[in-house]
Amino acid sequence: MRINSSRLQQHFEAMSLIGKIGDTGTNRPAHSPDEKKAFALAASWMEEAGMKTHIDNFGNLIGRLEGKDPLLPVLLMGSHLDSQPYGGRFDGVAGVLCAIEVVKTLTENNIQPARSIEVISFADEEGWRFNKGLYGSKGILGKLDPDDIERKDKDGISRRQALIDFGCDPGMSKEDEYMPGSIFCFLELHIEQGPVLDIGNKPIGVVSGISGPIWWTVKLKGMAGHAGSVPMALRKDALLGAAEITLALNEIATQIPGAPTVGTVGTMNVFPASRNIIAEEVTFTVDLRDIDIKRRNVYEMDLRKRIDAISKKHSLEYIITEDFVSEPRYCASWIKEIIHAECTALNLDAPELMSGPFHDALPMSYACDYGMIFVRCKDGISHNPLEYASYEDLALGAEVLYGTVLQVLQK
Ligand SMILES: [Zn+2]
Numbered sequence: 001m002r003i004n005s006s007r008l009q010q011h012f013e014a015m016s017l018i019g020k021i022g023d024t025g026t027n028r029p030a031h032s033p034d035e036k037k038a039f040a041l042a043a044s045w046m047e048e049a050g051m052k053t054h055i056d057n058f059g060n061l062i063g064r065l066e067g068k069d070p071l072l073p074v075l076l077m078g079s080h081l082d083s084q085p086y087g088g089r090f091d092g093v094a095g096v097l098c099a100i101e102v103v104k105t106l107t108e109n110n111i112q113p114a115r116s117i118e119v120i121s122f123a124d125e126e127g128w129r130f131n132k133g134l135y136g137s138k139g140i141l142g143k144l145d146p147d148d149i150e151r152k153d154k155d156g157i158s159r160r161q162a163l164i165d166f167g168c169d170p171g172m173s174k175e176d177e178y179m180p181g182s183i184f185c186f187l188e189l190h191i192e193q194g195p196v197l198d199i200g201n202k203p204i205g206v207v208s209g210i211s212g213p214i215w216w217t218v219k220l221k222g223m224a225g226h227a228g229s230v231p232m233a234l235r236k237d238a239l240l241g242a243a244e245i246t247l248a249l250n251e252i253a254t255q256i257p258g259a260p261t262v263g264t265v266g267t268m269n270v271f272p273a274s275r276n277i278i279a280e281e282v283t284f285t286v287d288l289r290d291i292d293i294k295r296r297n298v299y300e301m302d303l304r305k306r307i308d309a310i311s312k313k314h315s316l317e318y319i320i321t322e323d324f325v326s327e328p329r330y331c332a333s334w335i336k337e338i339i340h341a342e343c344t345a346l347n348l349d350a351p352e353l354m355s356g357p358f359h360d361a362l363p364m365s366y367a368c369d370y371g372m373i374f375v376r377c378k379d380g381i382s383h384n385p386l387e388y389a390s391y392e393d394l395a396l397g398a399e400v401l402y403g404t405v406l407q408v409l410q411k
Pocket of ligand 1: 190359
């Protein structure tokens, strides 16, 4: 191995102490004092690796290794150091620490690339504190909505105030945007957060793209009535309709065995929610994702037809509200080829798989070519203190990232 796996392990262990909960958990909210501590620690390693560091006005930590030609578009890599409130030690952290290790290995080998390299820890990837994520990655690309800065957390603290408390000047953030064409490509290593690699017994995966989610809120309206007296044939039972639609979504998403399509009804609110009243109104969410946009479109139409038919069958009215829709974003094939070649050189049989969850790479995909490396995580558990990736696998991931960076620097 060219990277230093014991140094990498020490960095993970030191980082896991900041915002530590229980034995293996992490709680490091966006723009919080704990994230600031994490940034200071990561910045010290960036500086040891020869990078100049600063925190921009979006709350991103950025380390820069100056290239021989500072005017060339930068090679950007990284992920995030904020965590879920009841999160693990590897989500996001892996992408930042492995990227720092790659730069440290470059400078140890006296390699000064032509183009500059920047390692970034994006602000508020997770999105739970202000109920909207990917703040730093959207920010540097000028893609934030005007009201994003005024969103409040559960304690009533606005993002603007949180950023000021963090030491940022939100009024100056425009200057921290990256001009179109200034980023050569973006590389993100991340734990898979799903079970595919673990089940396949493969330490590393090559990401094909980030699947596009459809998020709906569906409201069904029927008629309340006494559960003991209204005959079955005369009911307008909104919960029965919602249950049938949930099953229909499951049938749609599972019709091709082995396909990466996923469909989920994750919440259901029932009104009036009484054991002896037929449900009058049910509101539930739909999450439908696929890497194949054509197939997703067909499934979406299919689901709309099923909702219509099921509603008619039970004499229900329905409203579908589209909360969020994103198209699948494919990784650049030239970067995927490099990652595959690096895996082959390390005797790794690395399968190609899509990412169901989003990552900072999703907004980055609109600004430049991007590639992602997945590292196996045990049982696919993530956003949970039980999240676990072995140091051996993480070192392999860093090694693949190092080789990938060397190849990308030749382009
Ligand atoms: Zn993450």
